[in-house]
Each structure stands twice: as C-alpha cells, then as structure tokens.
Amino acid sequence: MSNPSLLILAGDGIGPEVMAQVQRIIGWFGDKRGLKFDVSEDLVGGAAYDKHGVPLHDDTMARAQEVDAVLLGAVGGPKYDELDFSVKPERGLLRLRKEMDLFANLRPAQCFDALADFSSLKTELVSGLDIMIVRELTSGVYFGEPRGIFEEGNERVGINTQRYTESEIERGARAAFDLAMKRDKRLCSMEKANVMESGILWREVVNEVAKDYPEVEVSHMYADNGAMQLVRAPKQFDVIYTDNLFGDILSDCAAMLTGSLGMLPSASLGAPMDNGRPKALYEPVHGSAPDIAGEGKANPCACVLSFAMALRYSFNEGGEADRLEAAVEKVLADGVRTGDLMQADGGTPVSTSEMGDALLAAL
Amino acid sequence: MSNPSLLILAGDGIGPEVMAQVQRIIGWFGDKRGLKFDVSEDLVGGAAYDKHGVPLHDDTMARAQEVDAVLLGAVGGPKYDELDFSVKPERGLLRLRKEMDLFANLRPAQCFDALADFSSLKTELVSGLDIMIVRELTSGVYFGEPRGIFEEGNERVGINTQRYTESEIERGARAAFDLAMKRDKRLCSMEKANVMESGILWREVVNEVAKDYPEVEVSHMYADNGAMQLVRAPKQFDVIYTDNLFGDILSDCAAMLTGSLGMLPSASLGAPMDNGRPKALYEPVHGSAPDIAGEGKANPCACVLSFAMALRYSFNEGGEADRLEAAVEKVLADGVRTGDLMQADGGTPVSTSEMGDALLAAL
Ligand SMILES: CC(C)[C@H](C(=O)O)[C@@H](O)C(=O)O
Ligand SMILES: CC(C)[C@H](C(=O)O)[C@@H](O)C(=O)O
Numbered sequence: 001m002s003n004p005s006l007l008i009l010a011g012d013g014i015g016p017e018v019m020a021q022v023q024r025i026i027g028w029f030g031d032k033r034g035l036k037f038d039v040s041e042d043l044v045g046g047a048a049y050d051k052h053g054v055p056l057h058d059d060t061m062a063r064a065q066e067v068d069a070v071l072l073g074a075v076g077g078p079k080y081d082e083l084d085f086s087v088k089p090e091r092g093l094l095r096l097r098k099e100m101d102l103f104a105n106l107r108p109a110q111c112f113d114a115l116a117d118f119s120s121l122k123t124e125l126v127s128g129l130d131i132m133i134v135r136e137l138t139s140g141v142y143f144g145e146p147r148g149i150f151e152e153g154n155e156r157v158g159i160n161t162q163r164y165t166e167s168e169i170e171r172g173a174r175a176a177f178d179l180a181m182k183r184d185k186r187l188c189s190m191e192k193a194n195v196m197e198s199g200i201l202w203r204e205v206v207n208e209v210a211k212d213y214p215e216v217e218v219s220h221m222y223a224d225n226g227a228m229q230l231v232r233a234p235k236q237f238d239v240i241y242t243d244n245l246f247g248d249i250l251s252d253c254a255a256m257l258t259g260s261l262g263m264l265p266s267a268s269l270g271a272p273m274d275n276g277r278p279k280a281l282y283e284p285v286h287g288s289a290p291d292i293a294g295e296g297k298a299n300p301c302a303c304v305l306s307f308a309m310a311l312r313y314s315f316n317e318g319g320e321a322d323r324l325e326a327a328v329e330k331v332l333a334d335g336v337r338t339g340d341l342m343q344a345d346g347g348t349p350v351s352t353s354e355m356g357d358a359l360l361a362a363l
Numbered sequence: 364m365s366n367p368s369l370l371i372l373a374g375d376g377i378g379p380e381v382m383a384q385v386q387r388i389i390g391w392f393g394d395k396r397g398l399k400f401d402v403s404e405d406l407v408g409g410a411a412y413d414k415h416g417v418p419l420h421d422d423t424m425a426r427a428q429e430v431d432a433v434l435l436g437a438v439g440g441p442k443y444d445e446l447d448f449s450v451k452p453e454r455g456l457l458r459l460r461k462e463m464d465l466f467a468n469l470r471p472a473q474c475f476d477a478l479a480d481f482s483s484l485k486t487e488l489v490s491g492l493d494i495m496i497v498r499e500l501t502s503g504v505y506f507g508e509p510r511g512i513f514e515e516g517n518e519r520v521g522i523n524t525q526r527y528t529e530s531e532i533e534r535g536a537r538a539a540f541d542l543a544m545k546r547d548k549r550l551c552s553m554e555k556a557n558v559m560e561s562g563i564l565w566r567e568v569v570n571e572v573a574k575d576y577p578e579v580e581v582s583h584m585y586a587d588n589g590a591m592q593l594v595r596a597p598k599q600f601d602v603i604y605t606d607n608l609f610g611d612i613l614s615d616c617a618a619m620l621t622g623s624l625g626m627l628p629s630a631s632l633g634a635p636m637d638n639g640r641p642k643a644l645y646e647p648v649h650g651s652a653p654d655i656a657g658e659g660k661a662n663p664c665a666c667v668l669s670f671a672m673a674l675r676y677s678f679n680e681g682g683e684a685d686r687l688e689a690a691v692e693k694v695l696a697d698g699v700r701t702g703d704l705m706q707a708d709g710g711t712p713v714s715t716s717e718m719g720d721a722l723l724a725a726l
Contacts, residue, residue: 158564201521
C-alpha cells in the first residue's frame with residue numbers, strides 16, 4: 001500500500017519558515033513512528049502569483065484534489081495589496097476551499113495552561129478555555145451571486161449576496177453536532193435571524209438536524225450577542241456553529257481571547273473521498289505576518305498543531321495527534337517561547353527553528 | 364417660540380423602567396436649567412404589537428418624523444419570539460431607522476474610571492478607553508433586496524443582499540470624519556475588501572472622502588482583524604467607521620470590552636431637518652433584558668446618557684450634556700451601583716429609581 005499523500009503549500013510571509021519546522025515533524029513521524037507520508041510541495045498566494053500570474057495554478061488545484069490532505073502556511077502581504085481582486089493571494093485560498101468543497105471549518109480556540117496570562121482577558125476567564133468553532137466555509141456571502149461593483153444611475157454600487165440552501169446549512173450542522181457528541185454535547189448556533197431571512201432558515205435547519213442528536217443541548221444566539229458573550233464569558237461555550245462571514249469574525253475574536261494566535265490551528269473538511277478520508281486542508285489561524293517574515297522569529301506551533309489536526313481528522317491517528325499536542329504543551333510548560341509568546345518583562349525568545357528543535361526533543 | 368419636541372418610545376422589557384428615570388431628568392432640565400421639552404409618548408416593539416398588531420403604528424411613524432428627537436428604550440422579549448418576521452418587535456426599530464433615514468449610528472465605547480475593573484479585559488487595557496464607532500445604519504444587508512426564503516429545486520434557500528452605493532458609504536464617512544476632527548483625528552475603516560466587492564467600494568469611497576479631511580489619519584482593517592484588535596488592544600482606536608452588519612457585531616464587541624453594557628448610549632442621526640437639527644433617535648445599547656424586567660433592577664444610566672447625547676447632537680447643548688455626564692460619573696465614583704454593576708464580593712445594589720434619585724441629587 002502506498003503512503004498517504006500530503007501537499008504542502010507554504011505560501012507567503014512566514015508560511016515557508018513555519019512549514020519548514022512542520023516538515024521536520026513529519027519526518028520524525030516517518031522515522032520514529034512508521035507513519036510515512038508522500039510529501040509534495042507547491043505554491044499558493046503571492047508566491048504563486050509571482051511565478052504564474054495567478055494565486056493558484058490549475059495544476060496545483062488538480063493536485064490538491066488528489067492528495068489525502070493539504071497543509072497550507074499563509075497567504076498575502078503588502079506587496080500584493082494593489083493587485084486586482086481576482087488575483088489577490090486570498091483568491092488562491094478561497095479557490096481551494098470552494099473547489100475542494102471544504103464546507104466545515106474547525107477552529108479550536110484553546111487556551112494553553114502555560115499561556116493563560118497572555119490573554120488580554122483576565123486569566124480566570126480564559127484558563128482552561130476550550131471552544132470549537134465550526135464555520136461554514138464554502139457558501140454565504142463569500143461566494144454568493146450576484147456580486148461585484150456596478151454602475152447605477154450616476155454612481156457605483158457594491159453588491160454581495162448572502163445565500164444559504166438548506167443542504168448547505170445542514171451538512172455543516174451535522175459536522176458540528178458530530179463534534180459536539182465527542183465533546184461536552186453543547187452546541188450554540190449563531191446568526192442574525194432577527195434581521196436576516198438567511199438566518200431564519202439557518203435556525204430552522206439547525207433545529208431540524210438537532211432532532212438527530214437528542215443528547216446535544218442546542219441553543220441559538222444572535223451573532224452580535226455571540227461576540228459579546230465571547231468577550232464576557234467565553235467558557236460558557238462548547239461547540240459554536242455559524243456561517244462563513246460571522247464565523248470569520250467570531251472565530252478571530254475567539255482566537256484572540258486565548259492570547260496566543262501563534263498557537264491556533266484549523267482544519268477545513270469536505271465530503272469523504274473514495275478512500276473514506278475527507279477532503280481536507282489544514283492551516284494555522286494566523287496570517288502571513290509580513291513584518292517578521294524571513295527573520296526566523298515566527299512561531300511554528302500553530303502550523304505544527306494543524307498537522308496534528310491532520311493526523312486526527314484525515315489519518316485517524318488520534319493517538320499520534322495527542323502525542324504531538326502533548327509535545328507542544330510540554331515545550332510551553334518548559335518555558336520555551338518564540339517572540340510572540342514573550343511577556344514584556346524579559347527572557348530571550350527562541351527562533352523558529354529552535355522551537356522546532358524543542359518540539360522534536362519533546363517528542 | 365415653542366419648546367423642542369421629544370417623542371419617547373419606551374418599548375418593551377426594562378424600557379419603560381429606565382425611561383421613567385430619564386423623564387425625571389428631562390423634568391429637571393426644564394425646571395432648573397430652563398430647557399423645556401414638549402414630551403409625547405407612544406408604543407414601539409412588542410408593546411405596539413400587543414395593541415396594534417404591528418411593531419410600529421403608522422401614526423407613531425408619522426409622529427417620529429415630526430419631532431426634534433426620538434428617545435427609545437428597548438424592544439423585544441421571549442413573548443414575541445414566535446411572531447412572524449414581518450411583525451417582530453425589531454421591525455419597529457428597523458422601520459424607524461430606515462424611514463427616518465438615520466444613516467449614522469454613533470456608538471461610543473467608553474470605560475468609566477470607576478468601572479474599569481468590571482471589564483473582562485485586564486484593567487490596564489481598558490481604563491481610559493474611549494472609542495467612537497460610527498456604524499452605517501440604513502443600508503447594507505439589513506435592507507438590501509432581493510431578500511427572503513425561496514424554493515429552489517427541492518429545497519429552500521435563504522437570501523439577503525449586501526448593497527452599498529457610493530453616496531451611502533460617503534455620507535456615513537463624512538459623519539465619521541467630522542467626529543474624528545473633534546476627537547483624536549484618527550479614523551479606522553473596517554470591511555472585508557479581501558473577500559467582498561462591496562468592501563472594495565467601501566474602502567475606495569472612504570479614501571476619497573479622506574481627501575477632504577487631510578488632518579485625519581486614516582487606516583483600513585479587515586473586519587475580522589478589527590475584532591481581534593478590539594480584544595487585543597482596544598485603546599489603539601479613536602473613531603471606527605464600518606457598515607451596518609459589521610458595525611452591529613463590532614460595536615457590541617467593543618461595548619462589552621467596557622464591562623458595563625448598562626452604561627452605554629447611542630445616537631442614530633440622519634440628514635438635517637428644516638430647523639437645522641438632524642433627524643435623530645437615541646437609545647441605549649443594551650436590550651430589553653426580559654429576565655429582570657419589572658423588578659426595578661435595571662440600570663437607567665445608558666438611557667440617561669442617550670438623553671445626554673440628544674442634548675449634544677440634537678439641541679446643541681454640549682455644556683448641559685457634559686453636566687449630565689458628569690453627574691453620572693459622580694454617582695459612579697460615589698459607589699452607587701445597580702445590580703449589573705455589582706462585583707461578586709458584595710454591597711447592596713440600588714434600584715432603578717434610587718439610581719435616578721442619585722443622579723438628580725448629583726445634578
Ligand atoms: C484570508 C481570508 C480570505 C480568510 C477569510 O476571510 O476567510 C481569513 O480571514 C480566514 O479566516 O481564513
Ligand atoms: C435589535 C436589532 C435589530 C439591532 C440590530 O441588529 O441592529 C440591535 O442589535 C442593534 O445593534 O441595535
């Protein structure tokens with residue numbers, strides 16, 4: 001049997017640096033745990049634009065469809081700010097999400113014990129925090145038509161369309177309920193049903209799906225109140241299910257609550273392929289951080305933990321994922337810190353590759 | 364010359380209770396400061412539905428168009444949760460905003476010195492916080508067409524339309540820049556121009572308007588990053604200008620940072636009327652709080668401070684607004700607290716009317 005295949009798209013900014021450490025970790029699992037992967041690499045985002053004039057080449061797209069999982073670093077940077085909308089780095093990422101049909105975006109917002117003080121929130125409000133946000137990722141206003149900038153009378157009008165079918169809402173909801181069943185069995189759905197009809201349909205479908213999960217306690221919250229409650233008392237949540245745009249904002253809000261963006265991974269999952277594995281793309285929540293790119297300062301942990309999610313969700317290696325996550329926790333507990341995790345009051349931060357060294361040692 | 368006119372729409376839940384205290388304050392300004400208002404009262408939200416079968420009667424709408432300013436309490440409650448979308452309490456409020464064309468929603472997120480500890484954020488991150496969020500209030504996805512739930516094939520689809528013309532973006536931007544000029548001369552505009560064409564147009568128009576305000580330092584942020592930055596380091600902001608939906612979420616997020624939702628007012632302003640005053644509606648940011656309604660526990664300060672905003676923005680009585688705001692600060696500094704402002708560790712909260720007493724004494 002051939003090894004499972006991984007496509008690595010390191011992307012822009014700090015992407016390549018953090019991905020280099022993940023490559024070392026992948027190598028370790030091959031050598032020490034007999035978990036060998038066929039790894040290929042390609043370009044996405046600005047890097048792809050520089051070479052091909054598009055943020056994702058068709059060949060790369062085709063390859064992403066074939067592999068067992070894609071690992072992505074980050075896309076974007078000031079160099080590309082003035083590019084036309086259609087070839088901006090983000091379009092490469094959005095194309096991957098859409099064409100691979102990765103409808104369920106899993107964004108854990110977890111607070112690491114050793115880092116609870118890093119949160120801007122009072123420590124007791126976030127220590128032990130463990131939320132799973134499931135964001136619908138392939139529909140809604142990100143992809144709805146009509147869209148664009150049109151002439152109207154003597155001025156222009158910008159239009160985007162929020163659009164959700166019942167089945168789009170439903171499949172994401174099932175992913176979210178399945179996760180809730182493995183966790184604390186509580187799911188909070190967020191929309192603006194008081195203002196938007198798409199939110200009314202959202203709520204109805206969630207309630208319908210809920211009937212298949214009688215053990216899960218379901219609640220509904222308006223998204224504005226959701227933002228408030230995340231800031232006020234984030235530990236009240238277990239799984240949150242919300243749409244593409246609300247999910248974008250609320251998951252970033254939740255991520256920041258943990259105080260350590262450099263630690264947070266994500267998984268974007270689609271339907272099962274012939275081999276039973278879901279279509280999948282894993283990426284850190286942080287961006288390309290152009291301000292520190294190339295300086296060896298970036299924290300590779302979020303990307304490493306994204307690989308841990310790949311082990312768990314794509315390769316059914318929950319035990320190995322636990323092992324890797326434990327290594328990250330150990331390194332943090334030992335006080336190893338990249339610059340983003342330093343407190344104002346001192347210490348010398350380790351470099352990106354030294355963090356990789358520490359993780360390998362801990363493994 | 365006749366007195367300026369105020370229409371009071373106390374609404375649902377705690378609305379009538381907090382408004383009763385505002386009425387006392389209005390009376391005080393008439394008696395002691397010679398600022399007399401012609402005050403009329405009417406129904407909105409669930410209260411209007413109960414009487415008229417609609418959340419805003421046409422006569423009330425007509426009256427709102429005539430008066431110099433509307434003061435609104437709060438709308439909504441569980442009793443009305445199952446009502447059809449078209450007659451939900453919120454529709455009354457949305458109709459007022461739309462028909463009065465109140466395009467600029469001013470939401471100060473201010474942290475009162477005496478209450479800095481109430482924030483879930485670390486005290487030093489919020490003490491002295493003073494942000495002004497200007498939310499576009501009459502366009503975008505709240506009102507765009509087409510909208511609704513439609514049949515498509517053998518399922519339903521929920522559709523809403525994000526829609527912004529240049530002039531809609533522009534007039535809100537001017538309101539925001541005008542405010543920035545009176546404050547710290549910094550404006551941050553938030554959208555998702557990396558994903559939405561309406562965001563691209565938004566950014567272009569803001570940059571165009573900025574040319575008329577060379578003294579104002581302008582920046583742009585994606586709304587997801589905006590949510591993060593609000594949580595991470597809110598004091599970096601002066602004025603934030605954003606659209607109706609992002610503004611809904613981000614202003615609630617910012618409000619919660621202050622830790623005291625019961626303290627936050629808002630103003631919704633439109634074009635100048637014949638008398639030069641803007642069309643205007645003032646309301647607290649908090650909701651109708653059905654859980655404590657009728658118990659005399661509600662904090663009237665947000666509604667009182669909304670009246671202070673009316674003094675400033677509708678009646679050009681900035682000095683009297685300062686006086687009222689100072690009274691609120693004094694009362695807080697004296698330790699007077701409604702239940703929402705109590706720390707876990709003790710004291711006896713004052714009632715809604717006792718807070719009113721304290722405010723009158725401080726005036
Ligand atoms: C880069 C951008 C297109 C993307 C999004 O808006 O979805 C990012 O913010 C995210 O959350 O993954
Ligand atoms: C009550 C509701 C319709 C309203 C909104 O969504 O605008 C509220 O959340 C607000 O922010 O004023």
